[in-house]
Amino acid sequence: xxxxxxAVIGVGLIGGSLAxxxxxxxxxxxxxxxxRGRENLEKAVELGVIDSYTHExxxxxAGADMVFLAVPLGAMRDAFTAMKGxxxxxxxxxDGGSVKGSVIADCEAVFGKALPGFVAxxxxxxxxxxxxxxxxxxxxxxxxxxxxxxxxxxxxxxxRVEAMWRYCGAEINRMAPEDHxxxxxxxxxxxxxxxxxxxxxxxxxxxxxxxFKYAAGGFRDFTRIASSNPIMWxxxxxxxxxxxxxxxxxxxxEMTLLAKAIREDDIDTLTQMFTNxxxxxxxxxxxx
Amino acid sequence: xxxxxxAVIGVGLIGGSLAxxxxxxxxxxxxxxxxRGRENLEKAVELGVIDSYTHExxxxxAGADMVFLAVPLGAMRDAFTAMKGxxxxxxxxxDGGSVKGSVIADCEAVFGKALPGFVAxxxxxxxxxxxxxxxxxxxxxxxxxxxxxxxxxxxxxxxRVEAMWRYCGAEINRMAPEDHxxxxxxxxxxxxxxxxxxxxxxxxxxxxxxxFKYAAGGFRDFTRIASSNPIMWxxxxxxxxxxxxxxxxxxxxEMTLLAKAIREDDIDTLTQMFTNxxxxxxxxxxxx
Numbered sequence: 001x002x003x004x005x006x007a008v009i010g011v012g013l014i015g016g017s018l019a020x021x022x023x024x025x026x027x028x029x030x031x032x033x034x035x036r037g038r039e040n041l042e043k044a045v046e047l048g049v050i051d052s053y054t055h056e057x058x059x060x061x062a063g064a065d066m067v068f069l070a071v072p073l074g075a076m077r078d079a080f081t082a083m084k085g086x087x088x089x090x091x092x093x094x095d096g097g098s099v100k101g102s103v104i105a106d107c108e109a110v111f112g113k114a115l116p117g118f119v120a121x122x123x124x125x126x127x128x129x130x131x132x133x134x135x136x137x138x139x140x141x142x143x144x145x146x147x148x149x150x151x152x153x154x155x156x157x158x159x160r161v162e163a164m165w166r167y168c169g170a171e172i173n174r175m176a177p178e179d180h181x182x183x184x185x186x187x188x189x190x191x192x193x194x195x196x197x198x199x200x201x202x203x204x205x206x207x208x209x210x211x212f213k214y215a216a217g218g219f220r221d222f223t224r225i226a227s228s229n230p231i232m233w234x235x236x237x238x239x240x241x242x243x244x245x246x247x248x249x250x251x252x253x254e255m256t257l258l259a260k261a262i263r264e265d266d267i268d269t270l271t272q273m274f275t276n277x278x279x280x281x282x283x284x285x286x287x288x
Numbered sequence: 289x290x291x292x293x294x295a296v297i298g299v300g301l302i303g304g305s306l307a308x309x310x311x312x313x314x315x316x317x318x319x320x321x322x323x324r325g326r327e328n329l330e331k332a333v334e335l336g337v338i339d340s341y342t343h344e345x346x347x348x349x350a351g352a353d354m355v356f357l358a359v360p361l362g363a364m365r366d367a368f369t370a371m372k373g374x375x376x377x378x379x380x381x382x383d384g385g386s387v388k389g390s391v392i393a394d395c396e397a398v399f400g401k402a403l404p405g406f407v408a409x410x411x412x413x414x415x416x417x418x419x420x421x422x423x424x425x426x427x428x429x430x431x432x433x434x435x436x437x438x439x440x441x442x443x444x445x446x447x448r449v450e451a452m453w454r455y456c457g458a459e460i461n462r463m464a465p466e467d468h469x470x471x472x473x474x475x476x477x478x479x480x481x482x483x484x485x486x487x488x489x490x491x492x493x494x495x496x497x498x499x500f501k502y503a504a505g506g507f508r509d510f511t512r513i514a515s516s517n518p519i520m521w522x523x524x525x526x527x528x529x530x531x532x533x534x535x536x537x538x539x540x541x542e543m544t545l546l547a548k549a550i551r552e553d554d555i556d557t558l559t560q561m562f563t564n565x566x567x568x569x570x571x572x573x574x575x576x
Contacts, residue, residue, distance in 0.1 A: 124502060144502060179498070186490055187503040191510040194482055197542045199565035202474055210467070212572045214412060214432060215475040221509045222479040226569040230562030237550045237558055245550040252543035254485045259536040262525045270525055274518030277487035281514040284500045 002163050003028040007064035009057055009079055011035050011044045013126060014096045015070035016135025019049050021168035024137040034060035044132040057082035064088060066164065069095035069103075073235040076103050080110035092157045093118045094164075098184060100148040100177040102239035114152035119161040120177065121147045122184070123170060130229065141169035148177040185243035192233055193248055195226040290451050291316040295352035297345055297367055299323050299332045301414060302384045303358035304423025307337050309456035312425040322348035332420040345370035352376060354452065357383035357391075361523040364391050368398040380445045381406045382452075386472060388436040388465040390527035402440035407449040408465065409435045410472070411458060418517065429457035436465040473531035480521055481536055483514040 003022065008015040011033040022028040033041050033050035034057055041053040054060050061067050061083045071079050076097060087093070093115070097103045100120045107118050125143040127134060145165045149158050162172050175183075202211050237244055261269040291310065296303040299321040310316040321329050321338035322345055329341040342348050349355050349371045359367050364385060375381070381403070385391045388408045395406050413431040415422060433453045437446050450460050463471075490499050525532055549557040 146502070173502075179495070183495055183498045183502050186493065186495075186499045187507045191486065191507055193546060194486065195510065196562045196565040197539070197546055198479065198482065199569050200561045201538060201542050203564055203568040205474065207467070207471060207474075208568075210471045211474045212568075214434070214461075214471050215572065218513045219475045219479055220573075221512055222483065223569050223572075224509055225506045226565045227573070228566070230559060230566050233562050234555060234558040238553055238555070241550055241553070245547045248543050248547040248550065250489060251485070252540045252547065254489050255536050255540035255543060258481060258485055259533045259540065262529055262533040262536065265526055265529070267522060267526070270522040271518060273488045274484045274521050276491055277484040277514045278516070278518050280491040280496075280500075281487050281511050284503065284511075285508070285515070 001027055001029060002160065002167065003066045005030045005032065005064045005066070007032050007034060007060040007067045008050060008070065009034045009060060009067065009083075010070035010072075011041060011050060011053075011132050012070060012130055013132075013134045013139070014123065015068060016044060016049045016132040017125075017137065017139035018068055018070070018096075018123075018164075018168065019044075020135055020137035021140055022164065023048075025167040027164070027167045028066075032060050032064070040132055047132065049132055049135060058086035061086050061091065062088070065090050065092065066160070067091055067093040069093065069097070072232055073097050073099055073102060073239040074231075077106040077110060080107050084110055087117075091117055092160045094121045094147075094161045096121065096123055097239075098122060098188070098236050099239040100146075100180045104148070104150060104177055114150050116152055116154035117157045119147055119149050119153055119157050121145055121161060121165075122180065123165070125170075138169070140165065143170050145170040145172050146175050146180050147172060148175055148180050150177065181240050182243050185240055185247050189236055189240055189244045190247045190251065192225050192228060193237070193244065194251070195223050196230075196233065199223050199226040289315055289317060290448065290455065291354045293318045293320065293352045293354070295320050295322060295348040295355045296338060296358065297322045297348060297355065297371075298358035298360075298363075299329060299338060299341075299420050300358060300418055301420075301422045301427070302411065303356060304332060304337045304420040305413075305425065305427035306356055306358070306384075306411075306456065308423055308425035309428055310452065311336075313455040315452070315455045316354075320348050320352070328420055335420065337420055337423060346374035349374050349379065350376070353378050353380065354448070355379055355381040357381065357385070360520055361385050361387055361390060361527040362519075365394040365398060368395050372398055375405075379405055380448045382409045382435075382449045384409065384411055385527075386410060386476065386524050387527035388434075388468045392436070392438060392465055402438050404440055404442040405445045407435055407437050407441055407445050409433055409449060409453075410468065411453070412476075413458075426457070428453065431458050433458040433460050434468050435460060435462050436468050437462065438465065469528050470531050473528055473535050477524055477528055477532045478535045478539065480513050480516060481525070481532065482539070483511050484518075484521065487511050487514040 006028050019031050031050045033044050033053040044050045123145045294316050307319050319338045321341040332338045411433045413427050
C-alpha cells in the first residue's frame with residue numbers, strides 16, 4: 001500500500017476517479033474528502049469513494065501522506081493557504097490543474113518558496129460531466145499524466161506521485177511547467193476558445209434559429225467542447241494568459257489571411273492551407 | 289416507380305448512396321453512372337449501385353427523366369455544358385452541391401436563363417469517406433435535404449425531386465438559395481475553415497511534435513473535419529465566397545476581442561462569452 005492516508009481536496013470527476021482507482025488497486029488506506037458541498041461529499045461516502053469528509057482543508061490534510069488538489073485553478077491559492085501549518089512531515093502534495101505555472105506560483109506565494117513536497121501535475125483525462133457521481137476508477141487507464149516538477153522538488157516526492165498514477169493505469173511524462181502550458185494552450189485551451197467563440201458569435205446573428213436547425217454532425221462535434229464549464233475555462237484563460245492570448249492573436253491573423261484569400265480567389269493559398277492541415281490531421285490520427 | 293432512368297453524374301459517396309437508396313426503395317428502373325475514373329465506375333457496376341456507365345455526360349443523360357449531379361462545385365458548369373442538347377423533354381435535374389447560388393448561376397450561364405427542370409438541392413449528409421465503396425442506402429435516412437428552387441422552377445419538377453428524396457428517407461425543406469448559402473456558411477463552411485486553419489497554424493510551431501503527442505479527445509473531435517477533402521473545400525470557399533469571407537472576418541474580430549479580454553483579465557467578458565456559448569450549445573443538443 002503506497003498511501004497511508006489520502007486527502008482529496010475537491011471530490012468531483014477528477015478527484016473522485018483518483019480515489020476510486022487507488023482503492024481499486026488496493027494502494028490506499030484511509031481516504032478523506034474535502035469540499036464545500038455537503039450533499040456531494042455525503043454522496044461520495046455513500047458511493048464508497050471516500051471514507052469520511054470535512055469542509056476544512058487543514059483538517060483534511062492532517063496526517064495525510066498524500067494530498068491531491070482537484071479544485072478550480074482560481075481556488076488553488078486559497079487551498080494552499082488553508083493547508084499551511086497543517087501538513088504532515090512526510091506529506092506529498094500534487095494537483096490536477098490544467099495550467100501548471102500558475103499553480104506553482106500560487107504555492108510559492110503562500111509558502112514563500114518552492115515546496116519540495118509539491119509535485120505539480122496534470123492528468124490529461126476528463127469528460128464533460130461533473131461531480132463525484134460521474135467519477136469512475138478507469139478514467140486514467142492509458143491516459144497521460146504530465147508532471148512538472150521544478151529544481152527544488154524532492155525527487156522522492158516525484159517518485160511517489162509517479163507510483164500513484166502508475167497504479168491508476170496512467171502513462172507518466174515529465175515536462176517543464178512552461179512547456180506544459182504552451183503545449184496545452186495549443187491542444188486544449190485554444191480549441192476551447194475557438195468553440196466558445198464560434199457558438200457565441202453565431203448566437204447573435206439574426207438567422208440563429210436556422211443555423212441550429214440545419215446544423216449537421218460536423219457542427220455537433222466541432223462545438224461539443226463549447227458545452228464545457230464556463231467558469232473553469234475562464235480560470236484557465238486567466239491562469240495561462242500569455243500562452244493562450246498569443247495563440248488567439250496568431251489565430252486572428254490566420255483568419256484575416258484566410259478571409260483575404262477567399263475574397264481574392266487565391267486558390268493556391270487555400271489549397272495549400274487545407275492540404276497541409278489534412279496531411280497533419282491524418283498523420284495525427286494514424287499516430288494514435 | 290417514380291424514376292424510369294436515373295443518370296448519376298459522379299458516382300461517389302453522395303451519388304452512389306442516392307442510387308442505392310432508390311434501388312432499395314424499388315423506385316428506379318435503369319441507373320446509368322457517369323464519371324472519369326473507369327475503376328470506380330466498374331466497382332459501382334460490380335456492387336450493383338449502377339447498371340451501366342459511360343464517361344460522356346451527354347450520353348448518360350440521354351433518355352433520363354432524372355439527372356443527379358454529384359460532381360465538385362468547380363465542375364458543375366462544365367457538367368451543364370456537356371448535358372446541353374442531350375436532355376430528354378421530361379428531364380428533371382437536381383444536384384448535391386454544398387453551395388446553391390453558384391450552381392444556379394452556372395446553370396443559367398450555360399443555358400442563358402433559369403432552367404425550369406433544374407431544382408437545386410443539398411442533402412445535408414455525408415461522411416469523411418469518398419468513393420462508391422463508401423456509399424450506402426441509408427445515408428439519407430432522417431437527414432435533411434434543402435431544395436432551393438427559384439421563381440422560374442417548374443413546380444412539378446420540384447415535386448418529383450421531393451418525392452425522390454422522400455423515398456430515400458429524408459426530410460425536405462425549401463429555402464431561398466441565398467438563405468441556404470448564408471446558413472450553411474455558418475454551420476458547415478466556417479467550422480471547416482476554423483479546423484483547417486487551426487491544424488495548419490499548429491503544424492508550423494516549433495513544438496508541433498509535442499502538440500500532437502499530448503492532444504486529447506477534445507482536440508481529436510475538434511479537428512476531425514480538417515481531414516476532409518481539401519479540393520472540395522477550396523471549391524466551396526470560392527463558390528460561397530461572400531458569405532464565408534464575411535463570417536471569417538467576423539470571427540477574426542471575435543478572436544481579437546477575446547485575446548484582449550484574456551490579456552486584460554477581463555473576467556466579465558470571458559464569463560459572459562463562455563456562459564452564453566454553453567447555453568446555446570446545450571439548447572442545440574437538447575433540440576436534436
